[in-house]
Amino acid sequence: MATHFERQLEALHVQIITMGSFCEKAISLSNKAIRGEDCIKAIFETDREIDTKEREIENLCMRILLHQQPVARDLREVSAALKMISDMERIGDQAADIADLSKYIDEKHVEIPPLIGKMAEMTVNMVTESVDAFVKRDLELCRKVIDDDDQVDDAFNQIKEELAELMYRNLDAKAGLDLLMTAKYMERIGDHAVNIAEWVEYAITGEHRNDEHQMGG
Amino acid sequence: MATHFERQLEALHVQIITMGSFCEKAISLSNKAIRGEDCIKAIFETDREIDTKEREIENLCMRILLHQQPVARDLREVSAALKMISDMERIGDQAADIADLSKYIDEKHVEIPPLIGKMAEMTVNMVTESVDAFVKRDLELCRKVIDDDDQVDDAFNQIKEELAELMYRNLDAKAGLDLLMTAKYMERIGDHAVNIAEWVEYAITGEHRNDEHQMGG
Numbered sequence: 001m002a003t004h005f006e007r008q009l010e011a012l013h014v015q016i017i018t019m020g021s022f023c024e025k026a027i028s029l030s031n032k033a034i035r036g037e038d039c040i041k042a043i044f045e046t047d048r049e050i051d052t053k054e055r056e057i058e059n060l061c062m063r064i065l066l067h068q069q070p071v072a073r074d075l076r077e078v079s080a081a082l083k084m085i086s087d088m089e090r091i092g093d094q095a096a097d098i099a100d101l102s103k104y105i106d107e108k109h110v111e112i113p114p115l116i117g118k119m120a121e122m123t124v125n126m127v128t129e130s131v132d133a134f135v136k137r138d139l140e141l142c143r144k145v146i147d148d149d150d151q152v153d154d155a156f157n158q159i160k161e162e163l164a165e166l167m168y169r170n171l172d173a174k175a176g177l178d179l180l181m182t183a184k185y186m187e188r189i190g191d192h193a194v195n196i197a198e199w200v201e202y203a204i205t206g207e208h209r210n211d212e213h214q215m216g217g
Numbered sequence: 218m219a220t221h222f223e224r225q226l227e228a229l230h231v232q233i234i235t236m237g238s239f240c241e242k243a244i245s246l247s248n249k250a251i252r253g254e255d256c257i258k259a260i261f262e263t264d265r266e267i268d269t270k271e272r273e274i275e276n277l278c279m280r281i282l283l284h285q286q287p288v289a290r291d292l293r294e295v296s297a298a299l300k301m302i303s304d305m306e307r308i309g310d311q312a313a314d315i316a317d318l319s320k321y322i323d324e325k326h327v328e329i330p331p332l333i334g335k336m337a338e339m340t341v342n343m344v345t346e347s348v349d350a351f352v353k354r355d356l357e358l359c360r361k362v363i364d365d366d367d368q369v370d371d372a373f374n375q376i377k378e379e380l381a382e383l384m385y386r387n388l389d390a391k392a393g394l395d396l397l398m399t400a401k402y403m404e405r406i407g408d409h410a411v412n413i414a415e416w417v418e419y420a421i422t423g424e425h426r427n428d429e430h431q432m433g434g
Binding site for chain 2: 173
């Protein structure tokens with residue numbers, strides 16, 4: 001029979017999976033919004049759901065910390081969850097930022113660089129996999145997410161070059177600037193997915209990347 | 218005579234002030250780097266100092282939490298410090314991002330929009346004041362920082378318009394895109410200063426903005 005702590009941890013996993021799925025939805029919708037699909041309102045709603053879920057998970061973690069006083073790996077798992085949800089919350093913000101820009105991009109009727117859609121796909125995968133890695137304690141999957149971010153960064157740099165080229169030709173300067181910001185927000189989403197994966201890695205190994213970064217020392 | 222807890226809190230204040238001064242230095246240097254001053258290396262060093270300081274403060278906070286088990290306002294103060302340093306750490310990252318861009322901006326020999334320098338000044342002030350507000354438990358000063366961010370956001374939007382205009386005329390597209398990113402990083406620094414101020418507000422009042430966001434519920 002599961003202990004009370006195990007049941008709470010199971011509840012935490014379910015909540016994190018839900019929050020992760022909200023993030024994936026927000027990213028996918030933001031990629032549709034810049035293509036003129038009518039989903040700006042849905043993005044803002046999803047962002048609010050993400051915020052609400054963050055508070056619920058924060059409260060759950062605090063209850064676990066106060067009442068169970070977990071140690072070692074269990075403590076790390078709860079601490080990591082608290083850090084992960086901050087990054088997830090910011091993914092929702094970035095999607096909302098893209099939604100804000102999408103109005104201006106859409107009215108210019110410009111072609112969206114295909115790589116922006118590719119970035120959206122890649123970052124959705126990274127979020128799915130980092131949450132999976134947390135629930136399954138899968139270190140290899142964490143590391144895959146961390147490595148995958150190089151492709152997202154490359155895509156951003158390539159889009160920047162492409163946009164400059166298009167602007168030398170005939171792309172409207174305002175549209176170019178807004179598309180650059182969109183790509184930048186996608187790149188930031190990738191960074192947050194990496195942060196999530198790094199906290200999962202910490203939960204599993206007790207070591208955080210970026211050298212001796214540790215909680216509880 | 219000060220209790221052990223009071224002395225630890227005093228040490229925490231000193232550390233936060235130091236970390237804040239590193240952030241201010243990083244912002245000021247990044248504003249010089251885009252003007253061709255030779256300080257890119259100094260920015261990366263400052264960013265590393267910020268990272269080290271974050272870990273030191275995190276460890277200090279964890280020691281306080283474990284050994285003193287503070288409650289109520291004392292607990293909030295330590296929790297707020299833990300959140301604040303994440304935002305400070307990110308300010309260092311943004312300054313380093315500007316340093317990366319400054320190489321490309323400098324080689325284009327373009328004129329830097331004066332508003333970018335203004336954004337640097339404003340955000341340095343916001344960081345100074347939010348740290349001040351923490352140490353002095355000054356609620357009014359927190360709220361000033363939060364309000365001041367509107368001016369930073371306005372400056373960003375104005376720079377975006379200006380850059381589009383300059384690009385319609387003769388500003389090089391790549392330089393325009395890099396200057397936009399620089400302004401965006403400054404705007405993000407302003408957002409982090411607001412986050413810091415909001416955590417200070419939480420430490421003082423027990424209430425976090427963005428509705429019922431609370432730790433320890």
